[in-house]
Amino acid sequence: MADIIQAENLTKVYHGKVKAVDHISFSVSEGEIFGFLGPNGAGKTTTIKMLNTLASITEGRATVAGHDVAKDPGGVRKSIGVVPQELTADDELSGTENMLLMARLHQVRGSSLKSKVTDLLGLVDLQEAAGRKVKTYSGGMRRRLQLVMGLLHEPRVLFLDEPTLGLDVQTRSKMWDYIKGLNKQRGLTVFMTTHYLDEADSLCKRIAIVDHGTIKVSGSPAELKAAHGGDIVTLTLSEDKEDLTGFFSGIEGVSGVSREANVYRIKLPKTEKALPAIVTGVLQKNLEIAEIAFSKPTLDQVFLDVVGRSMRDEESSTSDSTWENIRMERAR
């Protein structure tokens, strides 16, 4: 499929000294959901702003929907919807009024405009609050309004900068269901950032992980997990008789072992391959297995491996046990 976003050596230096984005190159295919992930300050918002024509490009070039961002900003703006990290709806206006104001900015007119606004607000469950001033909205309602404000002119590409930050799980999943629907039905291309790596994992066809203004890795979630994660088998022996770390490490297909008394965490690129040898080996030593558990690799693991630190813990929905696994892995 054709590339709908192309960035070549895209670079942003603020005030002649802060290099926020450092020669980034990537492309996004039409109809793809592309995740742009990274810790705070990595340069995600700045990249989005350059692609959205809202920040000037210091060096390099980019095209969006066939329009050169620097040479034809108007063409870009017509093709894109933007849901910015900072909420931009006017507090003193109602939901409907904000939508109509947005329509004016995008020159969306016609007899169907009113019903379109009503439909869109209904889609994100804001029909009842549509006439109320936005200052009376909850955080989730504001986020939902912001989303449909970005969709009013039926863009080909939607940029979402942390669209679900701080939302509860239900609202998050509802928003994504809606975005997924648009992606499927209308072939809408989505360029998104999120702090929730599980969201990126389930939604994105491809992901780039950025840090310090550069892309560290990119690929499909499955590719990244295979390269940086691997399965983890947690094996608990009934007794803590001898140290089996060396034994497990020697088994073909095992890429790492950590031990805490009688509990071993064994990292394997593919569980199926090495598991029989692990189990047989333990039984041959006349040891008893009390418990055996598997965990699939997560994007959190990939993130930690690539960036060297985790996505802010408090904002991650990763279970404590997974974090424990990751910490064990890192401690080796």
Ligand SMILES: Nc1ncnc2c1ncn2[C@@H]1O[C@H](COP(=O)(O)OP(=O)(O)O)[C@@H](O)[C@H]1O
């Ligand atoms: N308007 C600005 N002026 C100066 N520095 C900025 C500005 N906006 C962002 N930065 C800096 O650029 C870097 C990248 O920021 P940003 O793109 O917001 O990262 P992210 O969205 O990944 O958290 C950070 O070091 C940030 O402090």
Ligand SMILES: [Mg+2]
């Ligand atoms: Mg940001």
